[in-house]
Amino acid sequence: xxxxxxxxxxxxxxxxxxxxxxxxxxxxxxxxxxxxxxxxxxxxxxxxxxxxxxxxxxxxxxxxxxxxxxxxxxxxxxxxxxxxxxxxxxxxxxxxxxxxxxxxxxxxxxxxxxxxxxxxxxxxxxxxxxxxxxxxxxxxxxxxxxxxxxxxxxxxxxxxxxxxxxxxxxxxxxxxxxxxxxxxxxxxxxxxxxxxxxxxxxxxxxxxxxxxxxxxxxxxxxxxxxxxxxxxxxxxxxxxxxxxxxxxxxxxxxxxxxxxxxxx
Amino acid sequence: xxxxxxxxxxxxxxxxxxxxxxxxxxxxxxxxxxxxxxxxxxxxxxxxxxxxxxxxxxxxxxxxxxxxxxxxxxxxxxxxxxxxxxxxxxxxxxxxxxxxxxxxxxxxxxxxxxxxxxxxxxxxxxxxxxxxxxxxxxxxxxxxxxxxxxxxxxxxxxxxxxxxxxxxxxxxxxxxxxxxxxxxxxxxxxxxxxxxxxxxxxxxxxxxxxxxxxxxxxxxxxxxxxxxxxxxxxxxxxxxxxxxxxxxxxxxxxxxxxxxxxxxxxxxxxxxxxxxxxxxxxxxxxxxxxxxxxxxxxxxxxxxxxxxxxxxxxxxxxxxxxxxxxxxxxxxxxxxxxxxxxxxxxxxxxxxxxxxxxxxxxxxxxxxxxxxxxxxxxxxxxxxxxxxxxxxxxxxxxxxxxxxxxxxxxxxxxxxxxxxxxxxxxxxxxxxxxxxxxxxxxxxxxxxxxxxxxxxxxxxxxxxxxxxxxxxxxxxxxxxxxxxx
Ligand SMILES: Cc1cc2nc3c(=O)[nH]c(=O)nc-3n(C[C@@H](O)[C@H](O)[C@H](O)COP(=O)(O)OP(=O)(O)OC[C@H]3O[C@@H](n4cnc5c(N)ncnc54)[C@H](O)[C@@H]3O)c2cc1C
Ligand SMILES: Cc1cc2nc3c(=O)[nH]c(=O)nc-3n(C[C@H](O)[C@H](O)[C@H](O)COP(=O)(O)OP(=O)(O)OC[C@H]3O[C@@H](n4cnc5c(N)ncnc54)[C@H](O)[C@@H]3O)c2cc1C
Numbered sequence: 001x002x003x004x005x006x007x008x009x010x011x012x013x014x015x016x017x018x019x020x021x022x023x024x025x026x027x028x029x030x031x032x033x034x035x036x037x038x039x040x041x042x043x044x045x046x047x048x049x050x051x052x053x054x055x056x057x058x059x060x061x062x063x064x065x066x067x068x069x070x071x072x073x074x075x076x077x078x079x080x081x082x083x084x085x086x087x088x089x090x091x092x093x094x095x096x097x098x099x100x101x102x103x104x105x106x107x108x109x110x111x112x113x114x115x116x117x118x119x120x121x122x123x124x125x126x127x128x129x130x131x132x133x134x135x136x137x138x139x140x141x142x143x144x145x146x147x148x149x150x151x152x153x154x155x156x157x158x159x160x161x162x163x164x165x166x167x168x169x170x171x172x173x174x175x176x177x178x179x180x181x182x183x184x185x186x187x188x189x190x191x192x193x194x195x196x197x198x199x200x201x202x203x204x205x206x207x208x209x210x211x212x213x214x215x216x217x218x219x220x221x222x223x224x225x226x227x228x229x230x231x232x233x234x235x236x237x238x239x240x241x242x243x244x245x246x247x248x249x250x251x252x253x254x255x256x257x258x259x260x261x262x263x264x
Numbered sequence: 265x266x267x268x269x270x271x272x273x274x275x276x277x278x279x280x281x282x283x284x285x286x287x288x289x290x291x292x293x294x295x296x297x298x299x300x301x302x303x304x305x306x307x308x309x310x311x312x313x314x315x316x317x318x319x320x321x322x323x324x325x326x327x328x329x330x331x332x333x334x335x336x337x338x339x340x341x342x343x344x345x346x347x348x349x350x351x352x353x354x355x356x357x358x359x360x361x362x363x364x365x366x367x368x369x370x371x372x373x374x375x376x377x378x379x380x381x382x383x384x385x386x387x388x389x390x391x392x393x394x395x396x397x398x399x400x401x402x403x404x405x406x407x408x409x410x411x412x413x414x415x416x417x418x419x420x421x422x423x424x425x426x427x428x429x430x431x432x433x434x435x436x437x438x439x440x441x442x443x444x445x446x447x448x449x450x451x452x453x454x455x456x457x458x459x460x461x462x463x464x465x466x467x468x469x470x471x472x473x474x475x476x477x478x479x480x481x482x483x484x485x486x487x488x489x490x491x492x493x494x495x496x497x498x499x500x501x502x503x504x505x506x507x508x509x510x511x512x513x514x515x516x517x518x519x520x521x522x523x524x525x526x527x528x529x530x531x532x533x534x535x536x537x538x539x540x541x542x543x544x545x546x547x548x549x550x551x552x553x554x555x556x557x558x559x560x561x562x563x564x565x566x567x568x569x570x571x572x573x574x575x576x577x578x579x580x581x582x583x584x585x586x587x588x589x590x591x592x593x594x595x596x597x598x599x600x601x602x603x604x605x606x607x608x609x610x611x612x613x614x615x616x617x618x619x620x621x622x623x624x625x626x627x628x629x630x631x632x633x634x635x636x637x638x639x640x641x642x643x644x645x646x647x648x649x650x651x652x653x654x655x656x657x658x659x660x661x662x663x664x665x666x667x668x669x670x671x672x673x674x675x676x677x678x679x680x681x682x683x684x685x686x687x688x689x690x691x692x693x694x695x696x697x698x699x700x701x702x703x704x705x706x707x708x709x710x711x712x713x714x715x716x717x718x719x720x721x722x723x724x725x726x727x728x729x730x731x732x733x734x735x736x737x738x739x740x741x742x743x744x745x746x747x748x749x
Binding site for chain 1: 421422424428432433435436449451452453460461462463464465467468470471472511514515516517518519616617618619620645648649650683684685686687688689690691692696699700703704705707708709711712714715717718719720730731
């Protein structure tokens with residue numbers, strides 16, 4: 001596997017717009033969940049600086065390759081945290097996980113019921129497109145409705161739209177985290193179809209996010225049925241939604257250089 | 265006011281009304297001078313332009329028929345909810361058809377167990393909460409306009425409110441929506457269980473200010489009512505103490521459910537209309553609320569009150585019952601309206617700064633108003649740094665409007681200088697289209713403008729808003745202001 005690990009933004013930009021198809025990665029810890037890709041990988045893991053931390057405003061800005069651990073340890077000094085599961089709070093995943101990778105994967109986490117999706121904690125992003133354009137979205141404050149929320153839409157995009165280079169996150173007081181995780185189970189599995197009500201976060205103790213088709217569960221996958229008694233299914237995109245999604249891909253990455261993280 | 269015929273529309277209003285009436289039913293189409301006047305602006309009345317006709321669809325299918333009619337006839341069309349928008353978003357900038365959701369108000373289905381509700385987009389925000397109140401739930405976004413502003417308007421503007429601080433803005437509470445795109449096609453994204461796999465489209469449609477299509481239905485998340493709520497007020501003798509106190513509360517590690525500030529100008533106006541208690545010498549008041557389990561809500565409010573007391577309060581008071589709580593919130597929610605007592609005209613601005621910069625920012629706001637010789641009062645969401653300076657003046661006084669416009673620009677410049685945003689709630693509409701360029705590079709804006717293509721939304725769909733690139737917008741700008749009253 002060919003991996004490039006640029007140390008400067010300029011080098012990253014150059015690497016991104018060479019025209020050669022590539023997958024952008026952070027630590028690469030989630031690759032076994034994604035469609036196979038044996039070509040070029042460009043990793044942001046050496047672009048890993050915390051750029052600004054303003055505890056009084058509950059805001060932190062960091063390069064995409066910064067590890068989640070680093071962000072949490074900086075925030076913790078002021079009694080703050082990014083309120084999604086993290087290595088520090090007992091996820092069993094890889095400690096080198098980058099913030100860019102975590103956001104781009106957009107998995108549900110075990111405090112989702114209390115603190116919401118990780119999408120709700122990103123307030124701004126700097127990105128590079130596969131044609132080398134630098135694009136920025138959002139604002140450096142916890143509330144803003146200026147422009148389209150493209151930064152939010154990049155959460156869960158699995159590297160297929162734009163390359164995150166810098167993100168600004170809103171933080172949360174550590175002491176307000178629920179004392180016990182709402183979902184203790186740490187057995188990730190993908191689901192392609194399932195019974196909607198089984199995964200409804202309002203009913204179950206599972207951390208679930210329909211849009212990521214992902215749950216954390218200790219049950220064997222065969223316990224989840226593909227279609228319910230009333231014909232309900234886990235939601236699947238209509239052809240029209242798929243078409244809009246593919247137009248979005250075209251806008252972000254007209255030459256289809258970025259390898260998508262979605263299994264089709 | 266001169267409300268005239270416009271060159272983008274070649275047929276007469278009568279012709280259009282009767283042709284459209286034939287398609288959706290004539291009772292669903294309005295025209296005439298009264299209609300032109302009412303629908304020529306939203307609550308941002310500085311700029312106006314009359315619609316040619318107004319359509320009142322009663323179903324998603326009606327909306328699709330109306331949009332297709334507009335496309336065939338080459339008419340611009342503009343979605344409209346309750347018209348409480350504060351940046352000109354629902355103004356029909358080039359005339360044409362205003363598509364009002366006034367008659368799209370049904371609750372279609374809901375499940376308390378699964379915590380969602382499905383409704384038409386014209387339903388008033390508060391009606392949703394009222395419907396699920398008996399089950400102990402509510403719809404969390406609570407803009408001060410919630411008794412009239414619509415679900416569709418809230419979605420289009422990604423509206424917030426006092427409780428946004430803890431519960432998040434509208435985007436956090438939308439599970440799915442159905443809309444009619446700019447080609448007249450009906451599209452559904454997400455549903456009761458949330459969004460489908462693949463790229464996130466909801467985040468782009470929410471907050472798009474009606475430029476990507478007309479939302480006709482939505483599935484919203486229901487939030488369980490907290491088992492206890494504590495509301496307190498703290499009165500300060502200087503603005504500086506109050507704004508420093510906000511910063512201290514934000515970093516205290518307690519998350520207030522709401523943290524609102526009102527200065528003495530607002531309090532004086534409110535006190536004239538409602539029996540609220542304002543101690544002598546008050547320069548600013550903080551309205552503080554915590555919620556959750558009874559013990560934690562109480563210990564949190566106690567902690568916040570003690571933080572307030574470290575900032576030279578004149579007085580702090582914990583509301584003892586629902587009646588006292590309601591009175592405090594009435595003061596907050598009716599504060600803007602009460603300002604009408606201070607002067608014939610008020611203009612509400614909207615900008616955001618990091619909360620730690622609040623003392624600096626408020627100094628600047630008062631200095632700016634003074635330099636322009638107009639009055640200013642502040643009533644705003646202090647906890648998230650979302651400022652609403654309200655300028656009050658007499659527009660009949662020569663030059664007053666110009667000075668207000670200049671003061672508004674100076675306030676926004678200052679927000680940017682302090683690292684903030686040009687809008688926290690009221691949106692871009694037509695009012696702030698020039699200001700986006702101060703936040704984003706030309707590349708980023710060009711990229712955002714092309715989201716219209718992604719969603720198949722032509723410029724005819726709410727033209728001249730957010731990132732105007734359609735023909736006629738620049739030329740028209742002068743005209744909107746020209747017919748302002
Ligand atoms: C047992 C276990 C428990 C876990 N628990 C949790 C949990 O509770 N919560 C949680 O969030 N995660 C959890 N994880 C997953 C977490 O460790 C992911 O592997 C991680 O979030 C991915 O980070 P990464 O840097 O390795 O990304 P990578 O694996 O390198 O990339 C992940 C995806 O993001 C894209 N991507 C990476 N960087 C960028 C960028 N800069 N711009 C655009 N796209 C990019 C990639 O293309 C890819 O699609 C768990 C994992 C395991 C194995
Ligand atoms: C007194 C007062 C207090 C306010 N307080 C707050 C507050 O606390 N927080 C806040 O965020 N805002 C506040 N606002 C602003 C305003 O109420 C909100 O923006 C509200 O969401 C607008 O809803 P509406 O139904 O009135 O929409 P309108 O004003 O009719 O329209 C607003 C925008 O949304 C578009 N739109 C409307 N309906 C649809 C639809 N169905 N599909 C697509 N686009 C649509 C319109 O084209 C327009 O661009 C306040 C306004 C007033 C007058």
